[in-house]
Amino acid sequence: xxxxxxxxxxxxxxxxxxxxxxxxxxxxxxxxxxxxxxxxxxxxxxxxxxxxxxxxxxxxxxxxxxxxxxxxxxxxxxxxxxxxxxxxxxxxxxxxxxxxxxxxxxxxxxxxxxxxxxxxxxxxxxxxxxxxxxxxxxxxxxxxxxxxxxxxxxxxxxxxxxxxxxxxxxxxxxxxxxxxxxxxxxxxxxxxxxxxxxxxxxxxxxxxxxxxxxxxxxxxxxxxxxxxxxxxxxxxx
Amino acid sequence: xxxxxxxxxxxxxxxxxxxxxxxxxxxxxxxxxxxxxxxxxxxxxxxxxxxxxxxxxxxxxxxxxxxxxxxxxxxxxxxxxxxxxxxxxxxxxxxxxxxxxxxxxxxxxxxxxxxxxxxxxxxxxxxxxxxxxxxxxxxxxxxxxxxxxxxxxxxxxxxxxxxxxxxxxxxxxxxxxxxxxxxxxxxxxxxxxxxxxxxxxxxxxxxxxxxxxxxxxxxxxxxxxxxxxxxxxxxxx
DNA sequence: TACCTTTACAGACCGACGGTCGGTTTACTA
DNA sequence: TAGTAAACCGACCGTCGGTCTGTAAAGGTA
Numbered sequence: 154x155x156x157x158x159x160x161x162x163x164x165x166x167x168x169x170x171x172x173x174x175x176x177x178x179x180x181x182x183x184x185x186x187x188x189x190x191x192x193x194x195x196x197x198x199x200x201x202x203x204x205x206x207x208x209x210x211x212x213x214x215x216x217x218x219x220x221x222x223x224x225x226x227x228x229x230x231x232x233x234x235x236x237x238x239x240x241x242x243x244x245x246x247x248x249x250x251x252x253x254x255x256x257x258x259x260x261x262x263x264x265x266x267x268x269x270x271x272x273x274x275x276x277x278x279x280x281x282x283x284x285x286x287x288x289x290x291x292x293x294x295x296x297x298x299x300x301x302x303x304x305x306x307x308x309x310x311x312x313x314x315x316x317x318x319x320x321x322x323x324x325x326x327x328x329x330x331x332x333x334x335x336x337x338x339x340x341x342x343x344x345x346x347x348x349x350x351x352x353x354x355x356x357x358x359x360x361x362x363x364x365x366x367x368x369x370x371x372x373x374x375x376x377x378x379x380x381x382x383x384x385x386x387x388x389x390x
Numbered sequence: 391x392x393x394x395x396x397x398x399x400x401x402x403x404x405x406x407x408x409x410x411x412x413x414x415x416x417x418x419x420x421x422x423x424x425x426x427x428x429x430x431x432x433x434x435x436x437x438x439x440x441x442x443x444x445x446x447x448x449x450x451x452x453x454x455x456x457x458x459x460x461x462x463x464x465x466x467x468x469x470x471x472x473x474x475x476x477x478x479x480x481x482x483x484x485x486x487x488x489x490x491x492x493x494x495x496x497x498x499x500x501x502x503x504x505x506x507x508x509x510x511x512x513x514x515x516x517x518x519x520x521x522x523x524x525x526x527x528x529x530x531x532x533x534x535x536x537x538x539x540x541x542x543x544x545x546x547x548x549x550x551x552x553x554x555x556x557x558x559x560x561x562x563x564x565x566x567x568x569x570x571x572x573x574x575x576x577x578x579x580x581x582x583x584x585x586x587x588x589x590x591x592x593x594x595x596x597x598x599x600x601x602x603x604x605x606x607x608x609x610x611x612x613x614x615x616x617x618x619x620x621x622x623x624x625x626x627x
Numbered sequence: 628t629a630c631c632t633t634t635a636c637a638g639a640c641c642g643a644c645g646g647t648c649g650g651t652t653t654a655c656t657a
Numbered sequence: 658t659a660g661t662a663a664a665c666c667g668a669c670c671g672t673c674g675g676t677c678t679g680t681a682a683a684g685g686t687a
Binding site: 628629630631632633634635636637638639640641642643644645646647648649650651652653654655656657 | 658659660661662663664665666667668669670671672673674675676677678679680681682683684685686687
């Protein structure tokens with residue numbers, strides 16, 4: 154931390170810089186365990202500078218999630234709006250996109266983030282993240298299921314009910330992944346990996362069934378990616 | 391707060407009293423928003439007295455969940471161990487027990503607790519509660535599904551995988567209930583109620599399907615209880 | 628250039644919080 | 658009744674998120 158000449162930045166740039174710093178810290182140390190001093194030190198901004206742009210520490214979380222939902226909404230929008238594809242194909246595209254987005258982070262980063270979010274101190278942050286993603290993606294999934302219902306591809310009583318249930322499962326069912334990551338390198342590794350794929354199977358069987366699709370219609374293409382995840386050696390810390 | 395004569399209590403009693411006070415406060419105000427001063431005031435114990443029995447504020451949460459898991463485990467144990475009943479009947483008994491336990495609280499208390507847990511400030515507590523209940527109930531559910539598999543009642547690939555998935559759904563799928571409670575008294579009430587029952591339907595359809603049971607075998611008997619919940623007028627606060 | 632206004636920033640300061648510590652009271656035993 | 662161990666008290670401490678007063682940079686105007 155060498156003493157640098159003070160540099161006034163454009164408000165939007167400074168805000169984004171602070172959001173970036175907070176993002177890193179919150180998702181590794183957790184919200185409560187990240188102090189304002191941490192954020193100020195990593196960003197090189199003074200307290201006064203920070204509170205000129207944000208009203209509170211809480212607003213950082215809010216700001217992070219606003220950025221995130223905007224990205225998710227935009228991505229899903231383009232997929233759902235491509236009506237040249239069938240509803241099934243578009244739904245599959247959503248899952249593929251999910252896989253791509255996570256893949257793009259790289260295995261190590263995914264593991265690190267996942268591990269951090271699963272810590273007890275971060276459960277609140279994780280729950281809020283799930284809720285945020287659910288709220289952002291629900292409308293588009295509902296719209297897509299509605300489209301598939303009218304086209305006769307999906308056999309569904311109520312699109313919104315189904316969308317709610319599927320969104321819930323997609324977002325929150327990460328227990329088996331945690332267990333598998335935990336088991337890396339131990340003699341339980343093989344069993345945990347099989348359990349993980351069995352979990353994905355039951356998850357996607359359920360999804361297909363809820364939409365009235367035959368088994369295996371919508372599928373996760375996560376195999377090679379999960380393999381990459383489990384191949385990462387456990388970091389000592 | 392009249393000044394009373396000091397009364398030394400047995401450690402176990404004092405601990406339980408403090409856990410009771412903390413339970414009430416945490417599940418209404420939330421963990422972070424409950425100060426030590428709140429707990430001390432409501433229990434009439436001094437700071438020194440408290441820290442004689444507990445190491446930290448965090449330990450209160452831990453203590454609360456230990457008591458809770460013990461109760462859950464005991465209740466499920468007796469049901470699962472009653473091998474005179476079929477596996478289906480025992481699984482149904484678990485859901486009935488769940489309904490009874492919640493009913494016993496009374497509609498107002500359920501609504502209040504649910505509302506408190508759903509607030510953003512309490513999401514961490516809620517997630518930890520879900521995780522705790524899941525860990526406590528999983529072994530018994532696995533055992534029961536295993537029994538039903540060998541008896542031929544359930545058609546299941548792997549008992550543990552299925553138990554994990556069902557436990558996950560049972561514990562965490564409370565979004566529709568929140569929405570319905572939120573809609574009480576408004577013109578959306580009817581729609582929200584229908585949506586809630588549709589959500590329960592898709593939930594139990596999934597459960598039955600995961601166990602290879604025909605639709606409607608395992609069912610929730612929550613109708614009249616949910617009616618009672620939704621009949622409670624919204625309290626202004 | 629000189630001057631003024633606006634705004635991005637600095638850091639001393641504040642009250643509230645969780646937790647500590649030395650001392651006091653109670654309950655029990657001999 | 659004296660001794661002791663454990664239950665209890667409350668003043669005190671360090672750290673936290675947040676405030677407030679002041680200052681330096683940036684940009685307009687002459």
